[in-house]
Every structure is written in C-alpha cells, then in structure tokens.
Amino acid sequence: MSPINYDLLRRVVPTGYDQYRDDIAHGKIETVEYFSKTIGCKRRAMIYIPPGYPDGQGEYNVLYLLHGIGGDEEEWYNHAGPQVILDNLYADNKLARMIVVLPNGRAMQNDRAEGNLFDADKLKAFEDFEFDLLYDLIPYVESNYTVLTRRENRALAGLSMGGGQSLNIGLGNLDHFAWIGGFSSAPNTKEPELLVSNPEDAAAKLSLLWLSCGLLDNLKHVSDRTHAYLERNDVPHIWYEESGGHDWPVWKNDLYHFSQLIFR
Known part of the structure; x- marks a missing residue:
C-alpha cells in the first residue's frame, strides 16, 4: 500500500486555528x-x-505528546498553546474523545533542561523514558482518568527529539500503541531497519503512522530515510512535507492535522 500524499493539507489549515475563541467551551491544563x-x-x-x-458517555482515548531536547513537560504549553488548538477542534467536532498527556521525556532525577543538553547521561535519560512511560506514567493515567486502555486507544507523537522517541518507543511497542507520529524527528531516531524490523507485522498492527518535516529543516534527512524505507517495504504511512524549518509553526501545524486523524 502506498503512503498517503498529504500535500493538500497545506491549503486547509484555517486562519485562526491556534487563536483563543471566547464563544466556545474550553478544556483545561493541569499538572x-x-x-x-x-x-x-x-x-x-x-x-x-x-x-x-x-x-x-464513555471513556476517553489518550495521546501522549512529547517535547524536544531543550524542553520539558511545559514546552508544548509554553510555545504552542495546544489547549487552544484542541479546544477549537473540539468545538468544530473535528476530534475524537481524548485527553492529551504532556510528559517530561528526560527520565532522570534532575530532569530539567539545563547545562549541556547533550551530556551522555541526559541523552540516555531520553532512552530510559521508554520504561518510565510504559510502566509508570501510562499506569498512572489509566488509574486516575476515565480512559480506555487498549492499544487502539493510545497514541504517541512528538517533535524533534520527542519525534525520535515516539518512533523508537511506539514502533518498538506496537502492543501498546496503534497511532504514532514523528514531527521533524531528530537523529536519536533509530535506523529504519531497526525501527521496523518486521514490516508485515507493523503494517498489520498500525492504525496510523505519520511522518512529517519542514522542507527547510536541516534534520530532514532523518525523516527522509525513514519514509524511503517504509515506502520500499510497503508499510502504510502518511508522509507530509511542509513549508518551514525546525520550528513551532511546523509542529503546531502537525498537531492540528495529526490530532484529527487519530482514534477514528
């Protein structure tokens, strides 16, 4: 099955999609x-x-949304206002029922984004987050919120370093996640042969695999190689090349599109 061409998405992002609206119901962000x-x-x-x-009226799905190497659990909130984007989509009946979890993907005692972000222990902490997510955070969410708990009800996506984490963790744990998105995935992304060692199994289990990157992004080669491998091995996915670089306008746009496609 060939990847879906999403070039047309460039012309359907409405003006004001990320602007606060007074005339709609609003959700909330809690820590x-x-x-x-x-x-x-x-x-x-x-x-x-x-x-x-x-x-x-029932339980909710869960999207786990990851930050980049220079951020923490507040990065999406501080730079993208995801609650505004999601509120607007809810008001327009464009989202499935979901809560969105914004974790800290740097799994270490001092998980603040400070000092040399490329220290070996900090980079390892992004790898260790896989276990924190699967065995600590997900059980917490599923014990404390009215959410569904099957793989079909969990999505994992992120930007840059978080995009690499989403692909590494999601594709390595398809018994936990059916919906996976990598936005401008960084070089922490595993080589595609390791990401998807069994293309037939991945194709059978994935409900959606989304890859996107700005055309001016200096890290685009990481997403290019993953897309090429998936295409060569007939793994269905959405490949979305968009205008822009390694920056927030791109990632906000990705959240707008990806969130509408999951849990359908």
Missing part, C-alpha cells in the same frame, strides 16, 4: 505528579482535559 519506579522519584506531567470531561 500532575506520579511516582516513577524507573527513576525512583516523583515526576511531573501536564494533562489537557477536554471541555465537558467526564461527560458520562
């Missing part, structure tokens, strides 16, 4: 603490709760 057995301490995450939650 939670959970205990990480992986790290041995409490950790923080932010969670977007949609308007009306819980509404008594």
Whole structure:
C-alpha cells in the first residue's frame, strides 16, 4: 500500500486555528505528579482535559505528546498553546474523545533542561523514558482518568527529539500503541531497519503512522530515510512535507492535522 500524499493539507489549515475563541467551551491544563519506579522519584506531567470531561458517555482515548531536547513537560504549553488548538477542534467536532498527556521525556532525577543538553547521561535519560512511560506514567493515567486502555486507544507523537522517541518507543511497542507520529524527528531516531524490523507485522498492527518535516529543516534527512524505507517495504504511512524549518509553526501545524486523524 502506498503512503498517503498529504500535500493538500497545506491549503486547509484555517486562519485562526491556534487563536483563543471566547464563544466556545474550553478544556483545561493541569499538572500532575506520579511516582516513577524507573527513576525512583516523583515526576511531573501536564494533562489537557477536554471541555465537558467526564461527560458520562464513555471513556476517553489518550495521546501522549512529547517535547524536544531543550524542553520539558511545559514546552508544548509554553510555545504552542495546544489547549487552544484542541479546544477549537473540539468545538468544530473535528476530534475524537481524548485527553492529551504532556510528559517530561528526560527520565532522570534532575530532569530539567539545563547545562549541556547533550551530556551522555541526559541523552540516555531520553532512552530510559521508554520504561518510565510504559510502566509508570501510562499506569498512572489509566488509574486516575476515565480512559480506555487498549492499544487502539493510545497514541504517541512528538517533535524533534520527542519525534525520535515516539518512533523508537511506539514502533518498538506496537502492543501498546496503534497511532504514532514523528514531527521533524531528530537523529536519536533509530535506523529504519531497526525501527521496523518486521514490516508485515507493523503494517498489520498500525492504525496510523505519520511522518512529517519542514522542507527547510536541516534534520530532514532523518525523516527522509525513514519514509524511503517504509515506502520500499510497503508499510502504510502518511508522509507530509511542509513549508518551514525546525520550528513551532511546523509542529503546531502537525498537531492540528495529526490530532484529527487519530482514534477514528
């Protein structure tokens, strides 16, 4: 199956999609603490709760949305206002029922984005986040929120370093995630032969694999090689090349599109 060509998406991002609207219902962003057995301490995450939650009509899906190497659990909130984008989509009936979890993908005792971000221990902490996510954060969310708990009800996506994490963790744990997105994925992304060692299995289990990158992004070669491998091995995916570089206008646009496609 060939990848879906998403060039047409460039012309359907409406003006004001990321602007606060007074005339609609609004969700909220809350900060939670959970205990990480992986790290041995409490950790923080932010969670977007949609308007009306819980509404008594059933459980919600969960999107785990990851930040880049220079950020933390507040990066999306501080730079992209995801709650505004999501509120607007909810108001226009363009989203499936979901909460959105914004974790800290640097799984270490001092998880702040400070000092040399490329220190070996900090880079390893991004790898260790896989265990924190699977065995600490997801169980916390599923014990404390009205959410569905099957793989079909979990999505994982992120930008830059978080995009690499999303592909590495998501494609390596298809028993946990059916919807995966890499936005401008960074060089921490595994070689595609390691990411998808069994193309037939991945093709059968994935509900959506989204890859996107700005045409002016200096890291585009990482996404290019992944897309080429997937195409060569008939793994269905969306490949979306968009105007822009390695920056927030691109990632906000990705969130706008990706969030509408998941849990359908």
